[in-house]
Amino acid sequence: MRQPFNLRRHWLQAAGISALLMAGWPVQAQNYPDKPVRIVVGGPAGGAADVTARLLAEKMSPILGQPILVDNKPGAGGLLGIQELLKSPRDGYTLMVNISGVVSEVPHAIKVPFDPFKVLQPQVEMARGGLVLVTNTQTGAQNLDGFIKYVKANKDKISFASYSAGTVSHTLGLELNKVAGLDMVHVGYKGSPPALQDLIGGSVQAMFDGSGNVLPHVRSGKLKALAVTSPQRMSLFPDxxxxxxxxxxxxxxxxxxxxxxTPDVPAPVQAKVREAAMKALQDPKLRETFNNLGLAMGTAATPDELMAGLRAASDKQGAMLKSVGFKIE
Structure with missing residues:
Protein backbone atom coordinates (compact mmCIF):
# COMPACT_ATOMS: atom_id res chain seq x y z
CA MET A 1 0.00 0.00 0.00
CA ARG A 2 1.42 3.36 -1.02
CA GLN A 3 2.31 5.65 1.89
CA PRO A 4 0.72 9.13 2.07
CA PHE A 5 2.81 11.88 0.52
CA ASN A 6 4.92 13.71 3.10
CA LEU A 7 6.06 17.04 1.68
CA ARG A 8 8.73 17.71 4.33
CA ARG A 9 10.21 14.24 3.88
CA HIS A 10 10.11 14.73 0.08
CA TRP A 11 12.10 17.99 0.35
CA LEU A 12 14.67 16.48 2.68
CA GLN A 13 15.11 13.44 0.45
CA ALA A 14 15.36 15.60 -2.66
CA ALA A 15 17.91 17.86 -0.99
CA GLY A 16 19.98 14.86 0.14
CA ILE A 17 19.90 13.23 -3.27
CA SER A 18 20.77 16.53 -4.92
CA ALA A 19 23.80 16.99 -2.68
CA LEU A 20 25.11 13.52 -3.47
CA LEU A 21 24.56 13.87 -7.19
CA MET A 22 25.99 17.34 -7.42
CA ALA A 23 29.33 16.16 -6.06
CA GLY A 24 29.97 14.54 -9.43
CA TRP A 25 28.72 17.40 -11.62
CA PRO A 26 30.45 20.56 -12.92
CA VAL A 27 30.37 23.75 -10.90
CA GLN A 28 27.77 25.19 -13.33
CA ALA A 29 25.27 22.55 -12.23
CA GLN A 30 26.11 22.97 -8.56
CA ASN A 31 25.50 26.74 -8.76
CA TYR A 32 22.20 26.43 -10.64
CA PRO A 33 20.58 28.82 -11.18
CA ASP A 34 23.02 31.72 -11.49
CA LYS A 35 21.06 33.55 -14.21
CA PRO A 36 17.39 33.99 -15.22
CA VAL A 37 15.34 30.92 -16.10
CA ARG A 38 12.88 30.78 -18.99
CA ILE A 39 9.61 28.83 -19.06
CA VAL A 40 8.30 28.19 -22.57
CA VAL A 41 4.51 27.84 -22.69
CA GLY A 42 3.00 25.68 -25.41
CA GLY A 43 -0.17 27.75 -25.53
CA PRO A 44 -1.43 31.31 -26.14
CA ALA A 45 -1.34 34.21 -23.69
CA GLY A 46 -4.33 34.10 -21.37
CA GLY A 47 -4.90 30.36 -21.80
CA ALA A 48 -4.85 27.89 -18.91
CA ALA A 49 -1.25 26.84 -19.57
CA ASP A 50 -0.12 30.47 -19.71
CA VAL A 51 -1.93 31.50 -16.51
CA THR A 52 -0.64 28.53 -14.53
CA ALA A 53 2.90 28.99 -15.86
CA ARG A 54 2.96 32.65 -14.81
CA LEU A 55 1.63 31.82 -11.36
CA LEU A 56 4.26 29.12 -10.96
CA ALA A 57 7.03 31.43 -12.18
CA GLU A 58 5.99 34.11 -9.70
CA LYS A 59 6.18 31.70 -6.77
CA MET A 60 9.29 29.81 -7.93
CA SER A 61 11.41 32.90 -8.60
CA PRO A 62 12.14 33.81 -4.96
CA ILE A 63 12.75 30.14 -4.15
CA LEU A 64 15.41 29.83 -6.85
CA GLY A 65 16.70 33.37 -6.34
CA GLN A 66 16.49 34.28 -10.03
CA PRO A 67 13.91 35.91 -12.34
CA ILE A 68 11.78 33.45 -14.30
CA LEU A 69 10.62 34.65 -17.69
CA VAL A 70 7.55 33.22 -19.44
CA ASP A 71 7.74 32.87 -23.23
CA ASN A 72 4.61 31.86 -25.15
CA LYS A 73 5.05 29.61 -28.19
CA PRO A 74 1.49 28.63 -29.17
CA GLY A 75 0.55 26.51 -32.14
CA ALA A 76 0.39 22.98 -33.55
CA GLY A 77 -1.31 21.57 -30.48
CA GLY A 78 1.58 22.52 -28.21
CA LEU A 79 4.31 21.16 -30.50
CA LEU A 80 5.86 24.58 -31.12
CA GLY A 81 6.58 24.77 -27.41
CA ILE A 82 8.40 21.44 -27.57
CA GLN A 83 10.43 22.56 -30.57
CA GLU A 84 11.50 25.70 -28.73
CA LEU A 85 12.57 23.63 -25.73
CA LEU A 86 14.53 21.19 -27.88
CA LYS A 87 16.54 23.87 -29.65
CA SER A 88 17.59 25.44 -26.34
CA PRO A 89 20.69 24.39 -24.31
CA ARG A 90 19.99 21.34 -22.13
CA ASP A 91 21.13 23.04 -18.93
CA GLY A 92 17.84 23.57 -17.10
CA TYR A 93 17.62 27.26 -17.89
CA THR A 94 14.81 26.59 -20.37
CA LEU A 95 11.81 24.64 -19.09
CA MET A 96 8.34 24.14 -20.54
CA VAL A 97 4.75 24.17 -19.34
CA ASN A 98 2.40 22.23 -21.59
CA ILE A 99 -0.68 20.04 -21.48
CA SER A 100 -0.21 16.32 -20.91
CA GLY A 101 -1.96 15.68 -24.22
CA VAL A 102 1.03 17.02 -26.14
CA VAL A 103 2.65 13.70 -25.22
CA SER A 104 -0.31 11.32 -24.93
CA GLU A 105 -2.69 12.67 -27.60
CA VAL A 106 -1.12 14.93 -30.24
CA PRO A 107 1.26 12.29 -31.70
CA HIS A 108 -1.82 10.16 -32.47
CA ALA A 109 -3.47 13.08 -34.27
CA ILE A 110 -0.68 14.61 -36.36
CA LYS A 111 2.75 13.55 -37.54
CA VAL A 112 5.54 14.72 -35.25
CA PRO A 113 9.28 14.70 -36.02
CA PHE A 114 10.28 13.25 -32.65
CA ASP A 115 9.23 10.76 -29.99
CA PRO A 116 7.94 12.87 -27.07
CA PHE A 117 8.65 10.03 -24.67
CA LYS A 118 12.34 10.27 -25.55
CA VAL A 119 12.79 14.04 -25.68
CA LEU A 120 10.65 15.17 -22.73
CA GLN A 121 10.89 14.57 -18.99
CA PRO A 122 7.87 15.58 -16.88
CA GLN A 123 9.00 17.11 -13.60
CA VAL A 124 5.80 18.17 -11.85
CA GLU A 125 2.07 17.90 -12.44
CA MET A 126 1.00 21.46 -11.64
CA ALA A 127 -2.76 21.20 -12.11
CA ARG A 128 -5.37 18.85 -13.51
CA GLY A 129 -8.93 18.99 -14.71
CA GLY A 130 -11.53 17.09 -16.67
CA LEU A 131 -13.54 17.91 -19.77
CA VAL A 132 -17.20 18.89 -19.87
CA LEU A 133 -19.81 17.30 -22.13
CA VAL A 134 -22.04 20.09 -23.42
CA THR A 135 -25.03 20.16 -25.74
CA ASN A 136 -26.96 23.00 -27.35
CA THR A 137 -30.44 24.23 -26.50
CA GLN A 138 -31.95 22.68 -29.64
CA THR A 139 -31.70 19.17 -28.16
CA GLY A 140 -33.77 20.21 -25.15
CA ALA A 141 -31.72 17.85 -22.96
CA GLN A 142 -31.44 18.88 -19.32
CA ASN A 143 -29.22 15.99 -18.24
CA LEU A 144 -27.18 13.13 -19.65
CA ASP A 145 -30.07 10.68 -19.61
CA GLY A 146 -32.22 13.12 -21.56
CA PHE A 147 -29.45 13.63 -24.13
CA ILE A 148 -28.97 9.89 -24.61
CA LYS A 149 -32.70 9.48 -25.18
CA TYR A 150 -32.62 12.34 -27.68
CA VAL A 151 -29.79 10.76 -29.67
CA LYS A 152 -31.51 7.38 -29.75
CA ALA A 153 -34.76 9.01 -30.90
CA ASN A 154 -32.89 10.68 -33.77
CA LYS A 155 -30.90 7.73 -35.06
CA ASP A 156 -28.22 8.54 -37.66
CA LYS A 157 -28.91 12.29 -37.37
CA ILE A 158 -26.70 13.35 -34.46
CA SER A 159 -23.06 14.41 -34.56
CA PHE A 160 -20.51 15.49 -31.98
CA ALA A 161 -17.64 17.92 -32.41
CA SER A 162 -14.04 17.71 -31.26
CA TYR A 163 -11.46 20.47 -31.09
CA SER A 164 -9.19 18.25 -33.19
CA ALA A 165 -9.47 14.76 -34.63
CA GLY A 166 -7.37 12.24 -32.74
CA THR A 167 -7.47 14.10 -29.43
CA VAL A 168 -9.27 13.08 -26.26
CA SER A 169 -12.13 15.41 -27.26
CA HIS A 170 -12.64 12.98 -30.16
CA THR A 171 -12.13 9.68 -28.34
CA LEU A 172 -14.40 10.61 -25.42
CA GLY A 173 -17.23 10.97 -27.94
CA LEU A 174 -16.38 7.55 -29.34
CA GLU A 175 -16.36 6.11 -25.82
CA LEU A 176 -19.76 7.65 -25.09
CA ASN A 177 -21.09 6.03 -28.27
CA LYS A 178 -19.72 2.69 -27.08
CA VAL A 179 -20.93 2.69 -23.47
CA ALA A 180 -24.35 4.27 -24.13
CA GLY A 181 -25.15 2.46 -27.38
CA LEU A 182 -25.21 5.62 -29.50
CA ASP A 183 -24.40 6.29 -33.14
CA MET A 184 -23.19 9.90 -33.12
CA VAL A 185 -20.96 10.90 -36.04
CA HIS A 186 -17.67 12.67 -35.30
CA VAL A 187 -16.88 16.08 -36.82
CA GLY A 188 -13.34 17.30 -36.21
CA TYR A 189 -12.44 21.00 -36.05
CA LYS A 190 -9.26 23.03 -35.87
CA GLY A 191 -9.64 24.30 -32.33
CA SER A 192 -12.43 24.93 -29.85
CA PRO A 193 -13.78 28.30 -31.06
CA PRO A 194 -15.13 27.14 -34.45
CA ALA A 195 -16.42 23.89 -32.93
CA LEU A 196 -18.30 25.72 -30.18
CA GLN A 197 -19.68 28.20 -32.69
CA ASP A 198 -21.15 25.39 -34.77
CA LEU A 199 -22.41 23.64 -31.63
CA ILE A 200 -24.28 26.75 -30.54
CA GLY A 201 -25.60 27.19 -34.07
CA GLY A 202 -26.92 23.63 -34.22
CA SER A 203 -24.64 22.14 -36.89
CA VAL A 204 -23.48 19.60 -34.29
CA GLN A 205 -25.21 18.55 -31.11
CA ALA A 206 -22.53 17.83 -28.49
CA MET A 207 -18.89 18.26 -27.60
CA PHE A 208 -16.34 17.40 -24.92
CA ASP A 209 -14.28 20.51 -24.16
CA GLY A 210 -12.33 22.22 -21.41
CA SER A 211 -14.17 23.95 -18.57
CA GLY A 212 -12.75 27.39 -19.34
CA ASN A 213 -13.84 27.19 -22.97
CA VAL A 214 -17.45 26.23 -22.30
CA LEU A 215 -18.08 28.21 -19.09
CA PRO A 216 -19.16 31.52 -20.74
CA HIS A 217 -21.59 29.71 -23.04
CA VAL A 218 -23.04 27.65 -20.19
CA ARG A 219 -23.50 30.77 -18.06
CA SER A 220 -25.19 32.59 -20.96
CA GLY A 221 -27.60 29.68 -21.45
CA LYS A 222 -26.41 28.89 -24.98
CA LEU A 223 -25.04 25.50 -23.92
CA LYS A 224 -26.03 22.97 -21.29
CA ALA A 225 -23.37 21.12 -19.29
CA LEU A 226 -24.39 17.47 -18.89
CA ALA A 227 -21.47 15.75 -17.13
CA VAL A 228 -17.77 16.14 -16.37
CA THR A 229 -14.97 13.63 -16.90
CA SER A 230 -13.05 14.50 -13.72
CA PRO A 231 -13.15 12.06 -10.77
CA GLN A 232 -14.80 14.74 -8.61
CA ARG A 233 -17.19 17.54 -9.49
CA MET A 234 -15.58 20.72 -10.81
CA SER A 235 -15.57 23.92 -8.77
CA LEU A 236 -16.86 25.86 -11.79
CA PHE A 237 -19.73 23.40 -12.26
CA PRO A 238 -20.71 22.26 -8.77
CA ASP A 239 -24.18 21.15 -9.88
CA THR A 262 14.48 17.43 -21.37
CA PRO A 263 15.80 14.16 -19.88
CA ASP A 264 19.44 15.12 -20.46
CA VAL A 265 19.36 18.12 -18.11
CA PRO A 266 21.84 17.33 -15.27
CA ALA A 267 20.13 15.27 -12.57
CA PRO A 268 20.88 17.69 -9.70
CA VAL A 269 19.41 20.55 -11.74
CA GLN A 270 16.25 18.51 -12.37
CA ALA A 271 16.04 17.84 -8.64
CA LYS A 272 16.36 21.57 -7.83
CA VAL A 273 13.68 22.47 -10.39
CA ARG A 274 11.26 19.87 -9.06
CA GLU A 275 11.88 20.80 -5.42
CA ALA A 276 11.31 24.51 -6.13
CA ALA A 277 8.15 23.82 -8.14
CA MET A 278 6.70 21.53 -5.47
CA LYS A 279 7.36 24.15 -2.82
CA ALA A 280 5.80 26.91 -4.94
CA LEU A 281 2.66 24.83 -5.49
CA GLN A 282 1.98 24.84 -1.75
CA ASP A 283 1.15 28.56 -1.85
CA PRO A 284 -2.50 29.05 -0.73
CA LYS A 285 -3.12 31.94 -3.16
CA LEU A 286 -1.89 29.85 -6.07
CA ARG A 287 -4.18 27.02 -5.02
CA GLU A 288 -7.12 29.44 -4.79
CA THR A 289 -6.43 30.79 -8.28
CA PHE A 290 -6.26 27.30 -9.74
CA ASN A 291 -9.58 26.52 -8.10
CA ASN A 292 -11.12 29.63 -9.66
CA LEU A 293 -9.94 28.36 -13.05
CA GLY A 294 -11.76 25.10 -12.46
CA LEU A 295 -8.51 23.21 -11.96
CA ALA A 296 -7.52 20.90 -9.13
CA MET A 297 -3.99 20.89 -7.79
CA GLY A 298 -1.73 18.31 -9.36
CA THR A 299 -0.57 15.22 -7.56
CA ALA A 300 2.83 14.68 -5.90
CA ALA A 301 3.68 11.96 -8.41
CA THR A 302 7.37 11.48 -9.19
CA PRO A 303 8.74 12.10 -12.71
CA ASP A 304 8.81 8.34 -13.32
CA GLU A 305 5.20 8.01 -12.17
CA LEU A 306 4.16 10.92 -14.37
CA MET A 307 5.86 9.33 -17.36
CA ALA A 308 4.13 6.01 -16.66
CA GLY A 309 0.78 7.81 -16.55
CA LEU A 310 1.48 9.51 -19.87
CA ARG A 311 2.35 6.17 -21.46
CA ALA A 312 -0.85 4.59 -20.15
CA ALA A 313 -2.91 7.51 -21.48
CA SER A 314 -1.16 7.29 -24.85
CA ASP A 315 -1.80 3.55 -25.10
CA LYS A 316 -5.49 4.07 -24.28
CA GLN A 317 -5.79 6.85 -26.84
CA GLY A 318 -4.06 4.81 -29.53
CA ALA A 319 -6.19 1.73 -28.89
CA MET A 320 -9.45 3.67 -29.16
CA LEU A 321 -8.41 5.37 -32.41
CA LYS A 322 -7.22 2.06 -33.86
CA SER A 323 -10.57 0.46 -33.06
CA VAL A 324 -12.34 2.93 -35.37
CA GLY A 325 -9.70 2.86 -38.08
CA PHE A 326 -8.45 6.40 -37.49
CA LYS A 327 -5.30 7.31 -39.41
CA ILE A 328 -3.18 10.45 -39.40
CA GLU A 329 -3.79 12.39 -42.61
Missing part, protein backbone atom coordinates in the same frame (compact mmCIF):
# COMPACT_ATOMS: atom_id res chain seq x y z
CA UNK A 240 -22.96 19.08 -12.85
CA UNK A 241 -22.40 15.38 -12.00
CA UNK A 242 -19.37 13.33 -12.94
CA UNK A 243 -19.73 10.49 -15.41
CA UNK A 244 -18.76 8.13 -12.59
CA UNK A 245 -21.72 9.34 -10.53
CA UNK A 246 -23.96 8.60 -13.50
CA UNK A 247 -22.62 5.07 -13.91
CA UNK A 248 -20.11 5.64 -16.73
CA UNK A 249 -16.73 5.22 -15.03
CA UNK A 250 -15.02 4.54 -18.38
CA UNK A 251 -15.60 8.20 -19.23
CA UNK A 252 -13.34 9.44 -16.45
CA UNK A 253 -10.54 11.43 -18.05
CA UNK A 254 -7.98 13.92 -16.73
CA UNK A 255 -5.96 16.50 -18.64
CA UNK A 256 -2.91 17.77 -16.76
CA UNK A 257 -0.72 20.83 -16.98
CA UNK A 258 2.88 19.77 -16.45
CA UNK A 259 6.30 21.33 -16.04
CA UNK A 260 8.76 19.63 -18.39
CA UNK A 261 12.49 19.59 -19.00
Missing amino acids: VPTFTELGYKDLTEIVSLMLFS
